[in-house]
Amino acid sequence: MKDWRxxxxxxxxxxxxxxxxxxxxxxxxSNHPAGFSANVVQTAANKGVLLALVAIAxxxxxxxxxxxxxxxxxxxxxxxxxSWIVVGTPxxxxxxxxxVLLAGLACGAVNGLIVIVGRLxxxxxxxxxxxxxxxxxxxxxxxPGGDVYGPLADALTGRAFVVLPASLIALAAVVLVVWVxxxxxVIGRAAYAVGSSEQAAFMSGVPVDLAKFCxxxxxxxAASMGGLFLTFVTYSGEASAANGGTYTLYSIAAxxxxxxxxxxxxxxxxGAIFGALMFRTIGDLLFVFNLDPLWQPLFQGLVLLAAVxxxxxxxxxxxxxxxxxx
Amino acid sequence: MxxxxxxxxxxxxxxxxxxxxxLENASLSIGTGCIHAILGxxxxxxxxxxxxxxxxxxxxAGRIMLDGAExxxxxxxxxxxAGIVCIFQELSLVPELSVADNxxxxxxxxxxxxxxxxxxxxxxxxALARAGASDIHPMSLVRDLPLSRRQMVEIxxxxxxxxxxxxxxxxxxxxxxxxxxxxxxxxxxxxEEGLALLYISHRxxxxxxxxxxxxxxxxxxxxxxxxxxxxxxxxxxxxxxGRELSHVFxxxxxxxxxxxxPLLEVKGLGxxxxxxxxxxxxxxxxIVGLGGLDGQGQRELLxxxxxxxxxxxxxxxxxxxxxxxSSPHAxxxxxxxxxxxxxxxxxEGLMLPMSxxxxxxxxxxxxxxxxxxxDSVREERLVAKMIELLAIRAASPNIPAGALSGGNQQKVxxxxxxxxxxxxxxxxxxxxGIDVATKQEIYQLLRRLADSGAAIIFYTTDYSELxxxxxxxxxxxxxxxxRELVGDDITERALISSALNIAEDPNGVSGxxxxx
Numbered sequence: 132m133k134d135w136r137x138x139x140x141x142x143x144x145x146x147x148x149x150x151x152x153x154x155x156x157x158x159x160x161s162n163h164p165a166g167f168s169a170n171v172v173q174t175a176a177n178k179g180v181l182l183a184l185v186a187i188a189x190x191x192x193x194x195x196x197x198x199x200x201x202x203x204x205x206x207x208x209x210x211x212x213x214s215w216i217v218v219g220t221p222x223x224x225x226x227x228x229x230x231v232l233l234a235g236l237a238c239g240a241v242n243g244l245i246v247i248v249g250r251l252x253x254x255x256x257x258x259x260x261x262x263x264x265x266x267x268x269x270x271x272x273x274x275p276g277g278d279v280y281g282p283l284a285d286a287l288t289g290r291a292f293v294v295l296p297a298s299l300i301a302l303a304a305v306v307l308v309v310w311v312x313x314x315x316x317v318i319g320r321a322a323y324a325v326g327s328s329e330q331a332a333f334m335s336g337v338p339v340d341l342a343k344f345c346x347x348x349x350x351x352x353a354a355s356m357g358g359l360f361l362t363f364v365t366y367s368g369e370a371s372a373a374n375g376g377t378y379t380l381y382s383i384a385a386x387x388x389x390x391x392x393x394x395x396x397x398x399x400x401x402g403a404i405f406g407a408l409m410f411r412t413i414g415d416l417l418f419v420f421n422l423d424p425l426w427q428p429l430f431q432g433l434v435l436l437a438a439v440x441x442x443x444x445x446x447x448x449x450x451x452x453x454x455x456x457x
Numbered sequence: 458m459x460x461x462x463x464x465x466x467x468x469x470x471x472x473x474x475x476x477x478x479x480l481e482n483a484s485l486s487i488g489t490g491c492i493h494a495i496l497g498x499x500x501x502x503x504x505x506x507x508x509x510x511x512x513x514x515x516x517x518a519g520r521i522m523l524d525g526a527e528x529x530x531x532x533x534x535x536x537x538x539a540g541i542v543c544i545f546q547e548l549s550l551v552p553e554l555s556v557a558d559n560x561x562x563x564x565x566x567x568x569x570x571x572x573x574x575x576x577x578x579x580x581x582x583x584a585l586a587r588a589g590a591s592d593i594h595p596m597s598l599v600r601d602l603p604l605s606r607r608q609m610v611e612i613x614x615x616x617x618x619x620x621x622x623x624x625x626x627x628x629x630x631x632x633x634x635x636x637x638x639x640x641x642x643x644x645x646x647x648x649e650e651g652l653a654l655l656y657i658s659h660r661x662x663x664x665x666x667x668x669x670x671x672x673x674x675x676x677x678x679x680x681x682x683x684x685x686x687x688x689x690x691x692x693x694x695x696x697x698x699g700r701e702l703s704h705v706f707x708x709x710x711x712x713x714x715x716x717x718x719p720l721l722e723v724k725g726l727g728x729x730x731x732x733x734x735x736x737x738x739x740x741x742x743x744i745v746g747l748g749g750l751d752g753q754g755q756r757e758l759l760x761x762x763x764x765x766x767x768x769x770x771x772x773x774x775x776x777x778x779x780x781x782x783s784s785p786h787a788x789x790x791x792x793x794x795x796x797x798x799x800x801x802x803x804x805e806g807l808m809l810p811m812s813x814x815x816x817x818x819x820x821x822x823x824x825x826x827x828x829x830x831x832d833s834v835r836e837e838r839l840v841a842k843m844i845e846l847l848a849i850r851a852a853s854p855n856i857p858a859g860a861l862s863g864g865n866q867q868k869v870x871x872x873x874x875x876x877x878x879x880x881x882x883x884x885x886x887x888x889x890g891i892d893v894a895t896k897q898e899i900y901q902l903l904r905r906l907a908d909s910g911a912a913i914i915f916y917t918t919d920y921s922e923l924x925x926x927x928x929x930x931x932x933x934x935x936x937x938x939x940r941e942l943v944g945d946d947i948t949e950r951a952l953i954s955s956a957l958n959i960a961e962d963p964n965g966v967s968g969x970x971x972x973x
Contacts (some may be wrong), residue, residue: 137596141555315571320554324562327553334513334549335614336534336563396553450729450767451760452784453805 144390145402151388152409159412162419169294175415176296177288177364183302183407184357185378186385187310190403191350193386195343196326196395197246197253201261202354203379205238207370208268209358214277214368217359224280231359232352238264239351243344261375268370275369277362284363298360302404305356309349310400318345326395384431385410388438464489464653465510465541465622470519471677472505474890479505481677482519487622492644492654494664494685497674498697498953499751499918503657506674507626510655511543512536537563540621544611544628550599557581557595560614584617585610589639605632612640616647623647624655629663630752641667659750661690661959673697690959698949705897706925707904710742712944718777720912721881723762726771731757733937735771739881739912744903746927746947747916749956754936755916756800759883762914763797764788775881789820789877796820796874800885802863806870809859813851814840816858816869821876843872848898864895871899875906882906883914888922900926920952934958 139146156175160167185202192199209231217227238260245256291297313319321342324332333339357378362368383393389406391398413431417424449455467485471478480502487493497503508514510521512530520527523539530536536543550559557578558565566576581595590609599607608628615623625644629637644654644667658664664671668685673696681696688696719738726735732754739745747755761769764782773780775793782788788795799805807816817840818825825836840854847868851861858869867887874882884903888896903926907913917923923930930947932940932955940955942948954960 134596137555137594141596141598312571315574317565317567317572320558320562320565320572323554323558324551327551331549331551332562334533334545335551335559336532336537392553396551452765452767453760 142399142402144392144397145399145405148389148402148405148409152405152412155409155412155416159416159419164419169290169296172294173290173296173298175411176299179408179411180298180302181357181361181364182378182381182385182411183404184305184353184360185382186389186403186407187305187400188350188353188357189382189386190389190391190398190400191313191322191346191353192253193383193391193393194326194395194398195322195346196329197343197346198383198393199242199257199347199350200254200379201238201242201257201264202350202382203375203377204261204264204268205235205351205354206358206361206378207372207375208238208264208271209235209355210361210365211268211271211277211358211368211370213359213362214279215271217279217283217362218277219280221280221282224283227280228283228359232355235351235353235355235358236348237351238354239348240344242351243347246347247340247343261379265370265372265375268375272368272370275367275371277368279362279366281366284366287360287363301360305353306401306404309353313349314399318342322346323396327397381410382407384435387435462489463487464524466522467506467510468520468522470506470509470516470521472509472514472516478677480509480516483674483678485672485679487653487655488670489621489653490648490651491669492648492656492667493670493672494656494658494668495672495674496664496693496697498920498956501674501697502677503674504626505677507543507545507624507655507657510536510541510622510624511545512541534563537618540619541624542615542618542620542622543624543626544615545626550607550611550614552600553598555596555598556585556593556602556610559599559610560584560595560617562614564618580617581613584613587616587643588613589643590636605636608632609636609640612643616643620652622653622655624657626657627659627752629658629660637663659957661693661957690957691954694950694953694957694959697953705900707901709904709928709944710908712928715740718774720776721762721914722772722774722777724772724774726758726761726769726773728757728761728766728769731936732761732769733935735933735936735938737914737931737938739914741880741910741912742907743929744907744913744915744927746923746930747914747933748920748923748930748952749933749939751918753933753956755933756885757936758933759797759885759914759916762788762883763795789879790823794878794880795883796877796879796881797883798871798874798885798887800889802866802870806873807858807866810857812855813844813849813858813861813869814854817843817854817873817876820873821878824876824878839876843876846875847872847902862892864891867891867899868895871902879911881912881914883916885916886918887915888917888919920949923947923952924949932956 160171163171165171185206188202189199212234213227213231216230217224242257242260245251246253287297287301289297291300318341321332321337324337325339325342329339385407386403387393388409389398389402389404391403410431413434414427417427417430463486465487467483469482469484470480471482472480483502483506495503509516512533512535528539560581561577565572566580567573578595585591585593585595588609590613593606593610599610612628629640632640648654656667671683671685672679673681673693675697719740722738724736727733735758749755760766762773764784764787778792780793782793787793803809818836825832825839844851844854849868849872850865858866861869871887888899903913903915915927924947927947930942931938932952934956939958942951
């Protein structure tokens with residue numbers, strides 16, 4: 132077999148995600164009253180990038196066969212923090228951005244430490260820490276409000292080179308600066324190994340605990356980027372429990388749609404990005420077809436079910452039924 | 458062959474797991490440029506020794522000297538750094554990663570702080586070529602490879618680490634004959650290059666072809682050391698014999714009436730190449746033993762009978778009637794009425810956090826419920842009966858099963874299946890890791906069950922149980938029945954030689970001289 136065939140088959144999930152997104156987005160824009168215009172793309176991009184960043188956060192942890200139910204809470208907490216500190220002069224705003232990202236790293240590090248040192252299940256740990264982070268967000272912003280450094284917000288939510296949404300460029304930068312090096316680093320490799328078979332990884336002398344820790348830390352970082360971007364979009368901070376919960380659940384949906392296996396060990400953040408963009412487009416499709424928005428959850432749910440069914444097809448080949456139970 | 462200075466010495470190493478002694482004052486000395494074979498029957502301590510050398514477990518006593526200095530490996534990574542690389546029986550490959558990723562997993566080539574994929578590919582191709590497996594594409598996922606190719610990847614991965622001491626634990630068990638030949642060429646070349654190789658295999662002809670030195674293990678200790686080729690097969694078997702016969706078995710009944718169809722009859726059973734043309738039968742009142750070395754298909758045979766495997770070929774008859782159990786539920790229900798007492802009580806036998814009483818009821822829920830509602834009075838009565846029958850020592854039926862001792866947990870697993878009143882009972886090594894007193898109670902119970910009309914298939918890794926407990930014994934080798942032994946013919950010598958797939962010397966040991 133030729134090399135490109137292996138590359139293709141190992142990135143099938145990502146490519147499928149990309150393909151379905153393109154199809155859906157084409158249907159969406161061709162039915163939109165304004166058509167495929169820079170404005171339509173910009174609005175869709177800004178909404179999509181928010182979820183995409185949270186989905187990247189989820190991907191880091193899911194690859195290690197864990198799950199992070201605190202990504203939404205970190206997203207909300209860093210949004211509230213940014214609405215306090217990313218203000219004033221360009222210098223103070225820059226310091227503020229650094230502070231927000233550090234806060235995200237710290238949240239992820241706390242998750243990672245508890246999961247690894249306490250040997251507790253990620254799902255329980257992150258439910259608990261998620262509640263704590265949301266509580267902190269409420270202390271920061273008991274009522275919605277605050278502000279953000281305007282020029283930066285406008286630059287990142289606006290357009291570059293007249294037509295290109297700046298948010299997509301920022302997202303591409305995140306992928307290039309965070310994901311690509313991670314994927315090619317020893318720690319990234321170790322994360323995949325841990326998710327695929329923790330026992331084999333340990334027996335091969337792979338740094339199992341360090342890989343998990345880094346996955347949670349990077350998850351926190353990506354979620355805080357999402358929180359920061361939310362502040363740029365809304366110009367304020369809001370400690371919304373509903374928002375946190377929705378983004379957490381949607382991040383899992385996006386990850387699955389983007390071909391990242393919830394059993395761990397396979398998939399990529401790029402797939403998760405297309406999963407997120409696709410999930411957003413499903414919602415928008417109803418709008419252009421003039422369907423009642425009440426249908427949105429039902430429709431999104433059906434698409435998600437169809438997507439996971441495709442992933443389960445391999446189970447028909449299992450010869451020993453004990454292998455059906457991971 | 459000239460004996461070189463030892464690179465690795467094991468001195469008086471002991472290891473216990475709970476109350477079970479796995480290694481007792483074991484010693485071993487390995488030289489460079491030499492292939493050293495380790496022989497021994499199941500439970501002789503070979504695996505534990507290898508795990509200690511590979512840094513997976515740490516010894517309770519004794520020391521390991523590498524190049525004359527004492528070493529203490531805290532992890533597999535530490536052993537690797539010292540140049541000891543082990544190819545394990547259960548594969549240590551990560552299924553979702555590519556072959557190249559796996560080969561370079563612990564020490565990938567780096568460039569600018571990132572993994573250099575092109576260099577990694579070269580490393581992988583080189584390692585695959587050295588292992589004689591250039592047909593494997595470095596970019597394919599390990600998940601997509603068949604077992605024999607995975608084992609070749611495992612060997613390539615070990616070679617890529619540039620070991621000084623290479624340990625192969627049954628590393629050829631899943632390989633095709635052509636692969637074995639290629640691996641042998643590689644191993645001989647490594648010997649020329651001055652590596653020390655430790656080779657564990659149950660295939661006597663492989664040992665004869667490869668080894669320079671042999672060490673025999675028995676009951677956790679090394680009992681003999683000799684240059685390869687100086688002992689006959691039957692002498693080797695003699696050295697491996699000698700398990701302490703410390704169990705007391707109930708008397709066996711005289712042979713039974715052989716008329717009528719047997720309760721369980723299997724003809725030409727096969728499954729994905731792991732089981733090959735297996736035929737056997739068991740009559741009511743009979744205990745049929747399954748023997749042989751670990752992993753020769755015994756577990757798969759029991760799973761196939763119990764409806765766990767898909768794509769099983771051949772014929773299964775219960776009381777003369779052809780059946781094809783499609784799931785454990787079908788196998789346990791009428792008209793089959795079969796029970797499987799699984800190998801690992803903690804994962805397949807018990808729900809550890811649930812109570813003893815709930816655990817006992819699972820297999821027999823149909824008997825104690827009406828219209829889908831559990832009749833708790835009836836459940837309580839049956840549970841009490843079972844606890845009494847098997848003398849399960851539990852403070853109350855309501856304590857969690859996980860709180861019981863290993864022996865009592867095993868009794869709960871057995872009792873749970875007896876509550877379903879099976880006609881055919883399959884047991885997968887039920888006495889592994891439990892105390893002697895409980896073992897004897899289990900032997901008594903098996904005989905009582907047989908006397909009351911059940912047909913029992915009893916897989917055990919302990920030869921003394923085949924001798925003491927079974928009316929007939931089938932020895933499996935490589936997924937097929939190698940030999941059937943009846944009554945007094947079930948001897949340790951016969952069991953070990955057929956387990957190793959070598960001809961038994963009818964004259965016993967006679968100083969190694971063999972008639973030509």
